[in-house]
Amino acid sequence: MKNHRTLWTNARLATLAPQQPGCGIMEDAAILCEDGCISWMGRAHDLPQAAGQAEHRDLEGRWVTPAFIDCHTHLVFGGDRAMEFEMRLNGATYEEIARAGGGIVSSVAATNALSVPELVEASLARVDTLLREGVGTVEIKSGYGLNIEGELNMLRAARALEAQRPVRVITSYLAAHATPAAYKGRNVDYIREVVLPGMEQGHADGLIDAVDGFCEGIAFSVGEMRLVFDKARTLGLPVKLHAEQLSNLGGAAMAASYGALSADHLEYLDGQGIAQMAKAGTVAVLLPGAFYAINETQKPPVAALRDAAVPIAVATDCNPGTSPLTSLLLAMNMAATLFRLTVDECLAGVTREAARALGLLSQTGTIEVGKSADFAIWEIERPAELVYRMGFNPLHARVFKGIEVGT
Numbered sequence: 001m002k003n004h005r006t007l008w009t010n011a012r013l014a015t016l017a018p019q020q021p022g023c024g025i026m027e028d029a030a031i032l033c034e035d036g037c038i039s040w041m042g043r044a045h046d047l048p049q050a051a052g053q054a055e056h057r058d059l060e061g062r063w064v065t066p067a068f069i070d071c072h073t074h075l076v077f078g079g080d081r082a083m084e085f086e087m088r089l090n091g092a093t094y095e096e097i098a099r100a101g102g103g104i105v106s107s108v109a110a111t112n113a114l115s116v117p118e119l120v121e122a123s124l125a126r127v128d129t130l131l132r133e134g135v136g137t138v139e140i141k142s143g144y145g146l147n148i149e150g151e152l153n154m155l156r157a158a159r160a161l162e163a164q165r166p167v168r169v170i171t172s173y174l175a176a177h178a179t180p181a182a183y184k185g186r187n188v189d190y191i192r193e194v195v196l197p198g199m200e201q202g203h204a205d206g207l208i209d210a211v212d213g214f215c216e217g218i219a220f221s222v223g224e225m226r227l228v229f230d231k232a233r234t235l236g237l238p239v240k241l242h243a244e245q246l247s248n249l250g251g252a253a254m255a256a257s258y259g260a261l262s263a264d265h266l267e268y269l270d271g272q273g274i275a276q277m278a279k280a281g282t283v284a285v286l287l288p289g290a291f292y293a294i295n296e297t298q299k300p301p302v303a304a305l306r307d308a309a310v311p312i313a314v315a316t317d318c319n320p321g322t323s324p325l326t327s328l329l330l331a332m333n334m335a336a337t338l339f340r341l342t343v344d345e346c347l348a349g350v351t352r353e354a355a356r357a358l359g360l361l362s363q364t365g366t367i368e369v370g371k372s373a374d375f376a377i378w379e380i381e382r383p384a385e386l387v388y389r390m391g392f393n394p395l396h397a398r399v400f401k402g403i404e405v406g407t
């Protein structure tokens with residue numbers, strides 16, 4: 001609604017504004033929002049004239065952070081992998097599970113069996129769970145279609161979720177997630193006959209915001225991913241990469257050479273990859289849920305990333321196989337406890353740096369004038385509580401584009 005003004009007063013802000021120390025705390029603060037954007041923010045006693053005509057909300061001293069951003073999810077999919085989880089606990093090997101039809105291919109069958117409305121229906125509970133924890137922006141990947149129509153249907157469902165909920169959705173085309181049975185041993189044929197034409201069609205249909213891939217011994221090589229990234233470059237699409245999750249193929253360094261928005265997982269990242277990421281400004285997206293769920297032991301080189309000033313984001317990697325996690329609050333706790341990120345790094349990792357990993361930092365991810373009025377209001381005494389607790393959600397309310405959307 002044009003010229004709609006809202007003023008939130010009596011707030012304690014964790015702005016996450018860059019160049020501010022820690023998480024950019026501002027006590028006894030107010031935020032003025034006009035037409036969905038932050039038009040003024042500061043100490044309550046400096047309120048501008050325009051505040052007089054605004055609808056007023058007294059936050060009674062509550063803490064306010066930027067709305068959270070989950071910058072890495074595979075949350076559109078059919079079925080689940082609970083059976084495989086049980087088989088693993090009963091000692092089945094990865095091969096036995098694959099032979100029993102488990103793994104990514106089982107999610108591919110369950111996903112391709114659903115129409116777009118059915119995919120939306122199957123994914124809404126996961127989106128709502130994230131939104132109830134203060135999330136305002138979610139990245140959603142394809143990757144369980146592995147044929148053109150199936151991949152694009154996943155992205156159509158992702159776009160439909162944005163139309164049905166107060167949330168911003170950024171899509172990533174991940175047809176280079178695995179090779180379908182029909183192309184076993186023929187990755188390049190799969191890339192040329194499915195991945196590249198699907199990218200062209202998805203781009204033409206406005207379904208793709210970025211292009212992703214799984215660069216790993218069990219998936220695609222650096223050379224094969226270059227074929228995908230070369231096509232993305234000709235279409236003017238940004239790239240990101242699942243890299244160094246289970247081994248070091250040099251994927252992160254290759255992604256950085258394409259100016260990738262992010263390289264994700266990174267447990268096996270080395271100094272060369274770090275240097276290339278630092279040079280390119282590529283964000284390191286850490287995914288502690290997958291590390292935890294697959295019982296990985298190699299931790300990402302957080303200290304070296306810090307020393308090289310590589311931006312660090314944290315995300316759920318919500319997927320049915322290696323990270324059935326739909327809580328950024330828990331992801332932050334895991335990133336702190338397992339990877340030793342500080343509280344401030346965790347909060348930046350699910351706001352400012354997550355926005356950077358999606359190319360959205362000019363729009364959201366911090367509480368600053370000119371940004372979208374996307375913020376979360378919490379029942380906490382200090383920001384550290386958001387990282388410290390496990391399985392507790394202290395959200396009071398969420399604001400999306402200036403409108404309070406409740407919990």
Ligand SMILES: O=C(O)CC[C@@H]1NC(=O)NC1=O
Nearest residue numbers: 104214242290319320321322
């Ligand atoms: O098992 C699945 O369904 C996805 C696995 C997931 N995808 C990827 O590239 N890395 C992962 O851990």
Ligand SMILES: [Fe+3]
Nearest residue numbers: 072074242317
């Ligand atoms: Fe992933």
